[in-house]
Amino acid sequence: MDETSGAAAHAVRQLGAADAAAFRALHLEALRAHPAAFAMAYEEECDLPLTAFRTRLDQQTVFGGFVAGALAGIATLQRHAPLKRRHVAMLWGMYVKEEVRGAGLAAAILRAAIARAEREVDQLELYVAVGNDRAGRFYRRFGFEPYGVMRRSLRVDGVDHDAEMMVRMFR
Ligand SMILES: CC(C)(COP(=O)(O)OP(=O)(O)OC[C@H]1O[C@@H](n2cnc3c(N)ncnc32)[C@H](O)[C@@H]1OP(=O)(O)O)[C@@H](O)C(=O)NCCC(=O)NCCS
Numbered sequence: 001m002d003e004t005s006g007a008a009a010h011a012v013r014q015l016g017a018a019d020a021a022a023f024r025a026l027h028l029e030a031l032r033a034h035p036a037a038f039a040m041a042y043e044e045e046c047d048l049p050l051t052a053f054r055t056r057l058d059q060q061t062v063f064g065g066f067v068a069g070a071l072a073g074i075a076t077l078q079r080h081a082p083l084k085r086r087h088v089a090m091l092w093g094m095y096v097k098e099e100v101r102g103a104g105l106a107a108a109i110l111r112a113a114i115a116r117a118e119r120e121v122d123q124l125e126l127y128v129a130v131g132n133d134r135a136g137r138f139y140r141r142f143g144f145e146p147y148g149v150m151r152r153s154l155r156v157d158g159v160d161h162d163a164e165m166m167v168r169m170f171r
Helices: 017-033 050-059 105-120 133-141
Strands: 011-014 061-067 070-079 088-096 123-129 145-156 159-169
Touching: 011 105, 017 050, 017 061, 017 070, 017 088, 061 105, 070 105, 088 105, 105 123, 105 133, 123 133, 123 145
Parallel strands: 088 123
Antiparallel strands: 011 061, 061 070, 070 088, 123 159, 145 159
16 A cells, blocks of 8 residues: 555554454454544444445545554544535544554554545544543644534433544645
8 A cells, every 4th residue: 555654563554355354353442442432332333244344444445553463553534425525534433552552553544544635635524522632632743623512422321522623624
């Protein structure tokens, strides 16, 4: 992949159908560990068959970061489909395993997603839960700016969470 970057320790590439099992495991780990950080719910994803993840990886742009050959981080880039929204892409599902946080893998993944987005769209948007300060700081470091708050963005086990909406403009 042309976004492959970094030293071997931080290899980043777009995932394909062959990565479905590793992607599924990491995606489910993310949803279970951080329910307020993701719109998808563990309980609606955990019973999906592997073929559903193969299809997802065929149809969506998912970047994976590898440590010593093992998938340790993921993020999905999704360009809006409607004609009048095609200048915008969303970033979602950004997750790195706890033991490799703070080591630059998340940055390498985000750089790959930004590089792809910058070629295809005029702006990249994301939502981050209010109170998820680590993720908020991380995105700010890459030039994402808050433009508003989505009230009650997620309801998790009866608790409401607001989300900060962020954008990075390319042009
Ligand atoms: C969000 C995530 C991908 C960022 O990756 P990371 O490796 O942790 O990122 P970094 O350590 O490079 O940067 C995080 C920033 O938060 C800071 N930070 C570290 N621990 C922190 C804490 N407990 N509270 C607040 N900020 C913290 C770091 O110093 C850094 O700030 P800086 O850029 O100003 O130096 C990762 O933390 C993660 O997977 N979190 C769980 C899932 C999640 O929240 N995903 C985002 C969904 S929108």
